[in-house]
Amino acid sequence: MPNPTEPKLMSGNANLPLAKAICRRMSMHRGMTVGLVDARVERFNDQEIFVEVYENVRGEDMFIIQPTSNPANDNLMELLIMADALKRSSAARTTAVIPYFGYARQDRRTKARTPISAKLVANLVAEAGIERVLTMDLHAAQIQGFFDIPVDNLYASPIFALDIQHHMKDKLSDLMVVSPDVGGVARARELAQRIGAPLAIVDKRREKPGEVAEMTVIGDVKGKVCIIVDDICDTAGTLCKAAEVLVENGATEVHSYISHGVLSGPAVERITNSVMKSLVITDSIEPTAAVKACKNIRIVPTAPMFAQAILNIWSGTSVSSLFDHNTLVPIYEGFYGTDV
Structure with a gap:
């Protein structure tokens, strides 16, 4: 009622x-x-x-x-x-x-x-x-x-799909959605289905929290515009490393779509100096002044x-x-x- x-x-x-x-x-x-x-x-x-x-x-x-x-x-x-x-x-x-x-x-x-x-x-x-x-x-x-x-x-994936279709409408045929770990495959697959893009995975092995020892790309990303999708970006170490590995494997561009931009510690500095062309986050967490000032971070409204x-x-x-x-x-x- x-x-x-x-x-x-x-x-x-x-x-x-x-x-x-x-x-x-x-x-x-x-x-x-x-x-x-x-x-x-x-x-x-x-x-x-x-x-x-x-x-x-x-x-x-x-x-x-x-x-x-x-x-x-x-x-x-x-x-x-x-x-x-x-x-x-x-x-x-x-x-x-x-x-x-x-x-x-x-x-x-x-x-x-x-x-x-x-x-x-x-x-x-x-x-x-x-x-x-x-x-x-x-x-x-x-x-x-x-x-x-x-x-x-x-x-957030429906909002991200709208954003991708708006900002990357000239690249839709070259897009590939990437999960930064095996656990996030379901989230990445949903976004990939919404925009009609294939899916790849970056398999990572951690020695301890916050450190990544090794990364392997599962899927052919050569010549692709890669979109990394995840729910949380904290210190951005894994994200920036994944972007580097994708470029090393032939990706032409790397963009990231993250639901919650925690962005603590050295995160903003890492993203500024990263090979990523853009990081898109939502406003679920109030962005700091440093996040707002970062040239390659964009915030979409929820x-x-x-x-x-x-x-x-x-x-x-x-x-x-x-x-x-x-x-x-x-x-x-x-x-x-x-x-x-």
Whole structure:
């Protein structure tokens, strides 16, 4: 049944520009002003988080927009405390919109005596009073099963497909999608099918986290415009090395499409000096000044997709419809025109 009240949005400090962009898109769809709930999310002198909501939210359908990116622990605690504040204020339902879900890389026990932190975070989210989660490109799809509440996992690949068809329309016949590791083949295959391109794999062997000992290209990339697709780019070491290996194997150009630009440490410097012609990321994590200034990093917006997903959840309609090309094109018409 459609909710008779309007959806209300609230944001922490993790990515305010994205939250405001979602409000603007929802205002366009609704034909009325949609703004963030008047609240303060601040810190005491000892860095404890304090939340106060100034508006009445009793019986409202609430959406908290808060990626749990760096600083992950602070942003996660903000999310949990905001959810608790809304629960104690008698909100009818609280949905956590988590564009980037932190701790997702710790989704299994890789060695003895290690945690499964993604499951722990899922438990914390549910216990805080959150009744639904909306996220994008979880590091591992099975993380949805860690939650005992509904989880809607959006995909960046439809947006990437639109971007590729717009910016590389003269090179479509030469494109080859590349997975930077065996574990990301399913993600790369989906994008390859959307743009009608073949698929290659870079097989890597790690000695320890953050270091890659050896890389082998599986597939013929000679004369191809290669598009590396992955969900997370952290220090960019693997990504830049993969680009070098592809060029050594005959690729004419290398571009990368990454869902979540963590880009910590030396990442921006590495990308600037890399053989990659471009790195395209989404705004699921608020980009730093260095990222915005980097000449070969481009940011594509997720606000149109998240705004529509929030409206679909609020009205009780399909969220999976956003995976379809024909549904997404009108939403992004202002960004990519009608040539896709």
